[in-house]
Amino acid sequence: MKEDFLHYLWKFKKFDTTNLKTSNDEDITIVNAGQYLQMAGPDFFNAQITIANQKWAGNVEIHIKSSDWYIHHHERDEAYDSVILHVVWEHDTEVFRKNNTEIPVLELKNYVSKETLEKYQSLLTPKSWIYCEKQLEEINEFTLNNWKERLFFERLERKSIKIQELLVQTNQDWEAVLFCLLAKNFGLNTNGELFLKIAQSIPFSVFRKESFELENIEALLFGKAGLLNIEKEDTYYKNLHTRFNYLQHKFQLEQSVFEPVQFFKHRPDNFPTIRLSQLANVYHSQHNLFSKVINANSIESIYDFFRVSVSNYWQNHYQFDKESPKKNKMLSKSFIDLIIINTIIPIQFAYAKSQGKDISEDLIRLMQNVAPESNTIIQKFSSFGVKSKNAFDTQSLLQLKNEYCNKSKCLDCAIGIELLKKS
Template identity: 65%
Template sequence: MSPKSWIFCEKSIGKIDDFTFNNWQERLFFDRLERKSKFIYDLLEETNQDWEGVLFSLLAKNFGLNTNGNSFLQIAKSIPFSIIRKESFEVENLEALLLGASGLLDDDKEDIYFTDLKLRYYYLLTKYQLEKRHIDAVQFFKHRPDNFPTIRLSQLANLYHKHQNLFSKIIELRSVKSVYDLLSVSASLYWQNHYQFDKEGITKPKSLSKSFLDLIIINTIIPIQFAYSNIRGESIAEELITFMNEVTPEKNAIIDKFQSFGIASKNAFETQTLLELKNEYCNHKACLKCALGIELLKNNQN
C-alpha cells in the first residue's frame, strides 16, 4: 500500500467478484439513505409532522445546490408552509415571498417587475405578520446563469404554483419520465430575458433541465420516499433501486477516479454507492468494516 494511494485497494478493487460487489453496493446505498433520512426526520419535527412542509424545505435546499443550499433552506424555513399553500394560486406572490426573504428585493431599482414584487412582499409580510429574518446572502459568483438564485427561486415558485399537493404526487413517482413530466416548469415570464433585475438579455426559456431534475431525484425524491416508507413501516427497497437504475450516473472527480480503477458506473444507483464507499469507508481507512476490504484481505491470505 502506497502512502500516496487514493484508496488502499485501488490496484485490486477491480478484481472483486460481482456477487460481493453488488451485495455491498446495496448496503452502501441504504446506509446513505439512512443518513439522509436523519435530516428529513429533523425537518418533520420542526414542521409538526407536515410532509408537504418537509418536501418544500428539502426541495428549496436542493434547488440552491451546494453554494446556495443553506440559504435557500433558511428562506424556506422563514415562511410557514401554510402561507405558501394559501398564496400558491398567485405565482407572483410566491416569487415575492421567496425573493423577498432572500434579500434580493432589499435594494431600490427602477425595474417595474422588481417594484411590483417588492410591494407584494411587504404587503404579505404585513398580512401574515411575518418578521423579516436574516438569511445568509445568496451567491451569484461562480454560478452558470441558469443556476442564479433569481432563476432557481422563480422556478421553485412556479413549481408550487402549478402543484398544490406536490408531496402526494411525488411520493408515488417510480420512474425518471414521471419526474420529468410532473416537474416540468419554467421560471416566470420576466426571467425569460433576465437573469438579474434591471439587466435585460437574450430571450431564453428557463425550464428545469433533465440533468437538474436527476439531481432532484437523487437528493430529494428518493430520500423522502425512503423516509416516508420507513415511518409507515413499509419496504420499497426494490422499487427505489429500480428507480435509481434509470437515473443517469453522476459526473464528478470521485466517480472518474473509480472508473480509472476499472469501476465504471452505469447509473446513479452505482455512483451513489461509490460516493458512500469513498466518503464513509475509504476516507476513514475503514477497510476492516468494508466488505470489499475484507474480501481482498481474505484473498491475500489464501
C-alpha cells in the same frame, strides 16, 4: 496493528483454531465466537468457549495488548465482569475482573499465518488514492453488487437524519419538509443552506395558500432572500416588492436577515434569481406535490412534475433591471436528476420507513433509471475498473469513498474482507 484487524480475525476465525491455549497453557475450543455488535461494552457478545474442558458462555474483549484492559479502566466497569476470554495480540500482563478473578487470555499472534499478516499489511499500505485501488478489479461482481446495495441504503439512512430534524422543526409536516429539501437543492452547494433558511422562514401553510398566484410566491421567495430590499425602477420588481410587503403584513411574517445570496462563480442559468423563480413555478404548477412525489413509481412521472421554466420576466432577465436575450430556462434533465437523487428518493425512503413499508426494490429501480453522476470520485473509481452505469452505482460509490475509504474502515468493508480472504 489495529484492533479492527483483530476483530476481523476473531469474527471470521482467520487463524489456526486447532490446539489453542491460554497464556496459562489451558486448552481453548471456540464453540461460538459471539456477536460483533460494535456498541458500548465488550466487543463480542454471547460467545461460547470451552477452556480446560469447562464450557463458558459470555463475552469476549479484544485488545492489542493485555495492559489495554487497565488503560481503558475495564477493571472498574461491571459491564466487563461477563468477559470469559481476553483476546490480545500481545500478552504483557495478567488481567482481572472487578471482583479480582483472573480472566483467561488468548495471545493471537501465535496462531495467525504469515500470509494473512502480509495480506493485511498490503491492503493497508498507502496508495495514491485508496488502499485497495490496485485490487478492485479482482472483486467478483456478486460481492460488489451486494455491497453496493448496502452502501446505497446506508447513504439514504444518513440523508434521513436531516429529514427527521426537519420533521421535528415542522411539527411532522411532510409537505413542509419536502418544500425545505427542494429549496435547499435548488440552491445547489453555494446557496443551498440559504435557500433552506428561506423556506424555513415561510410557513408552508402560507406558501401553499398563495401558490395559486405565481407572483405572490415569487414575492415571498425573493423578499425573504433579501432581493427586494432596495429601490429599483423595474416595474416587475416594484410589483413583487409591493406584494411582499402586503403578504408580510397579512400573515405577520417575521423579519428575516440572512447572508446575501451568491451570484459569483455561477453560470447565469444557476443564478439564485433563476432558481427561485423555477422553484416558485414548480409549486404554482404542481399542487399536492408531496402526494404526487410519494406515489411516483416511474422516472418519467417525476420528470413531468419538474418540467417547468421561469416566469415571463425571467425569460429575458437574469437580474432585476438588466435585460438579456430571451431564453426559456427550463429545468434541465441533469438538474432534475439531482433533485431525484437528493430529494425525491430520500423522502420516499424516509416516508415509507415511517409507515413501516419496505420499498427498497422500487427505490433501486428508480435510481437505476437515473443517469450516473460525474465527479472526481466517480471518475477515479472508473479509472480503477469500477464503472458506474447509473445513479444507484454512483451513490453507492460516494458512500464507500466517504464513509469507508476516507476513514480507513477496510475491515468493515465487504471489498476489504474479500481481498483478505483471497488465497
